Amino acid sequence: DGGITQSPKYLFRKEGQNVTLSCEQNLNHDAMYWYRQDPGQGLRLIYYSQIVNDFQKGDIAEGYSVSREKKESFPLTVTSAQKNPTAFYLCASSPKDRGGPGGGYTFGSGTRLTVV
Amino acid sequence: SQQGEEDPQALSIQEGENATMNCSYKTSINNLQWYRQNSGRGLVHLILIRSNEREKHSGRLRVTLDTSKKSSSLLITASRAADTASYFCATVLNTGGFKTIFGAGTRLFVKA
Numbered sequence: 001d002g003g004i005t006q007s008p009k010y011l012f013r014k015e016g017q018n019v020t021l022s023c024e025q026n027l028n029h030d031a032m033y034w035y036r037q038d039p040g041q042g043l044r045l046i047y048y049s050q051i052v053n054d055f056q057k058g059d060i061a062e063g064y065s066v067s068r069e070k071k072e073s074f075p076l077t078v079t080s081a082q083k084n085p086t087a088f089y090l091c092a093s094s095p096k097d098r099g100g101p102g103g104g105y106t107f108g109s110g111t112r113l114t115v116v
Numbered sequence: 117s118q119q120g121e122e123d124p125q126a127l128s129i130q131e132g133e134n135a136t137m138n139c140s141y142k143t144s145i146n147n148l149q150w151y152r153q154n155s156g157r158g159l160v161h162l163i164l165i166r167s168n169e170r171e172k173h174s175g176r177l178r179v180t181l182d183t184s185k186k187s188s189s190l191l192i193t194a195s196r197a198a199d200t201a202s203y204f205c206a207t208v209l210n211t212g213g214f215k216t217i218f219g220a221g222t223r224l225f226v227k228a
């Protein structure tokens with residue numbers, strides 16, 4: 001079955017440590033995204049990528065980094081510069097035309113990151 | 117209010133009743149999408165309605181869009197306990213690029 005796989009489901013980070021969240025899709029989607037979700041809030045866009053080897057900052061990119069070396073993969077690194085990283089992180093993908101007949105985002109099941 | 121703001125924030129109903137959630141937005145949109153999120157899980161796409169459409173149906177879901185009022189509603193008919201989840205609207209702006217704004221969601225609780 002096609003879909004998006006995020007791993008790990010739970011992740012604990014110590015102060016000053018970088019951690020990387022994995023996101024893999026087999027939907028042949030061009031675009032991939034990382035969102036952050038905090039309790040009672042909407043999703044906020046961290047980074048997105050429309051094509052391999054290219055990505056753009058979203059609304060809250062500070063303290064995060066990404067890479068897009070393969071179409072299927074879009075890992076997110078939460079760096080020590082991110083002062084409040086505890087949150088639920090969601091990866092999504094879409095065809096290039098989000099509003100097309102098959103429009104809409106496909107989301108992974110999320111990674112819950114906690115600073116300890 | 118923010119772009120893509122849902123109302124109410126929370127809703128509790130009995131099984132079998134209808135549930136209505138609203139979404140208001142500020143700027144011109146290309147399309148509007150509704151998603152469901154079960155606790156601790158990712159979002160699941162429910163339905164997409166384009167700016168030139170007024171109503172769409174999918175099973176027990178009915179979505180309306182009023183571009184003059186910049187608002188949309190999601191109606192779930194004959195609700196079930198399994199419909200308990202958070203529901204989000206996402207507005208895809210009528211600009212180039214990938215600008216989609218998600219609201220904070222409506223938490224629906226359906227009592228059996």
